[in-house]
Amino acid sequence: MRHTISLLVENEFGVLSRIAGLFSGRGFNIESLCVAESLDPTISTMTIVTTGNDAILEQILKQLNKLINIIKVVDFKDIDYVSREMILVKVNAEEKTRAEILRIVEIFRGKIIDVSSRTYTIMITGDEGKLKAFLSLMKPIGIKELVRTGPIAMARGERMLKIKEQTEIKEEVNG
Amino acid sequence: MKRTGAQIFVESLKAEGIDTIFCYPGGATLNITDALTDISQIRQVVVRHEQAAVHAADGYARASGKVGVALVTSGPGATNTVTGIATACMDSIPMVIFSCQVNTMLIGNDAFQEADIIGITRPCTKHSYLVRDVKDLSKIIKEAFHIAESGRPGPVLVDIPKDVSSALGEFKYPERVHIRSYQPTYIGHPGQIKKAMRLMLHAKRPVLYTGGGVISSNASVELTKFAEALSIPVTNTLMGLGGIPGDHPLFLGMLGMHGTYAANMAITESDLIIAMGARFDDRATGKTDEFAPHAKIIHIDIDPTSISKNIKVDIPIVGDTRNVLMHMLKIVEEEKDAYKQHHNIAEWTGKINQWKKDYPLTYQKSDILKPQYVIERIFELTKGKAIITTEVGQNQMWTAQFFKFLKPRTCLTSGGLGTMGYGFPAAIGAQVAFPKSLVIDIAGDGSIQMNIQELATAVQYNLPVKVVILNNGFLGMVRQWQELFYEKRYTWTHLHSPDFVKVAEAYGAVGLRIETEKDVDKILKQAFKNNRPTFIDVHVNPEECVYPMVPAGASLKEMLLV
């Protein structure tokens, strides 16, 4: 099963390697990972798409939470969310296919962002289904190269990914 | 007043109340080494190999409950610590390891004695820091100690470049730490605890299965009280030994691969397992599909990742073991009447006592000296009043079986990683923490050679550690598997060892030898009171096996018995 997870992490040196290392060291899959600074420049937001059954997902979430630099972990499993990805595709653009490509790109509200005598480079954003549909239409025309950002996600409505109220540090219980 | 990073480092350790460090110098430590000149509040024990510095700090931490500290140089000094750090990480031991690093400007350039120690140790530390500016140094040190000892404890590495230790800065040690992304849960959820207690009230065949978490949260008094209050039998993991006195009538012995018959059968037939500070390691559970097939499972642990990792748990309780136990004791007290009325496990207790009687831990007596006998005698002669460390292999398992650990923090052993070479330096660390206690490393002839150079440290600092080498001429535990599962092909496992008596003497320690049963008491007594570091080379039966044994991958009830 595929899951989308969002993280708030300290915008610090080495955090990404801790996360990547956790996934590889424990044999978890990463399908995609997107990271960049958030509204608060001390924090980065990360979206990870991973696969695994419920038990594995539970471990992934717990293990991520355990990393010291991770502030918050949210699994979108039971949350209504929106998710978008951007792709760049370079396709064959011969005399006879150019018009058709333009039309399809228009329908998908994409953009041609670079042109050469034999290629178009197209930019499209959308959810998984839309991108899949677009790529299947381009396939017979001839896809030469594909680069994807991997999805980024956000909860719908007023729900937000926030740090919890700063709680007082608990006095140590151990004598 | 401006101070150098090295001085700030020293002041930070003092402010943290650190009284001992285990260390080894090099070019990159020099600023700090120099700043530690004549600092008598901090005892500086210089070892002979950095792995031993970390194990010694680990032994110091396990025995005392305080955070252990090691300090090493860059490059090879740092890489030599890896086994020690991984050992501590697996067993959740609070430690801070300071590694020195090449100048910040040189990092990444393959400079002389540069190693990316943060990268190398990332998977085996709880956390790590590279100090990039002297102004962050004291804050990082404070955080490192806080992280090491709070929550589920573990080793934290702090890498200090040489230009940071020479740079000037202000010293101000933070009074408190607040890490927004790190707030361990100590208090168990009351609703979950209530649910757990309800299960316990009606259980007919309950077992407490407890691990290192009981030791690290100092919960052994509460555990014992709780077990007594409900008469629930207790089995420990290797890491949990000493959590309840080894001679307690409710104690079943260790469970798992070399656990007792009673413990493994109790788990198998139980209808309620109450796991505390244990993590269902494969050496403890055997085949997971057949682990406690009839039982509901309650799991109390401070680390959520341990819960439902290997075995699906019915009632998880995240919290500090001691805290949760205190809460549960209160409920038992409050609901005394209900317990009197409903809680009845006499039949179960009877069954367990029968198992204990029918299948006690035992071994075949013979003319050849048996290693189990030696350990029994060590227990009797010390009356259990000793800090015991072990190496890894048969020596470790026999110690776990035949030494009845009466108190927590007296069994120091590498459980999770199973590191040969751990026991001797760990004993040195424990002896530094408790100079007046009798500290004994129960060793194998293979393992002792992995850190035998620390004899020099023991002699130099006059640490009267005793090393009892159960000399069987083999890498015994591996040989046992070859005997049982590889038709006795003893490839690689036959050992040639030096004359350990002479080795000890060459280092300036005492060397003694035991070859027959009748020498055991005499020589051990002599060793225990000579107040000097001592090796006791004990020639034991070469082909003795550890029993019971649950073959790897089998279920707990499939034990090979003596």
Ligand SMILES: Cc1ncc(C[n+]2csc(CCOP(=O)(O)OP(=O)(O)O)c2C)c(N)n1
């Ligand atoms: C560093 C390390 N290397 C290898 C092993 C694998 N190993 C486990 S037990 C053992 C034999 C230990 O021999 P010895 O110290 O003589 O103890 P014995 O089993 O004979 O009591 C070996 C090689 C290990 N645990 N640790």
Ligand SMILES: [Mg+2]
């Ligand atoms: Mg041996």
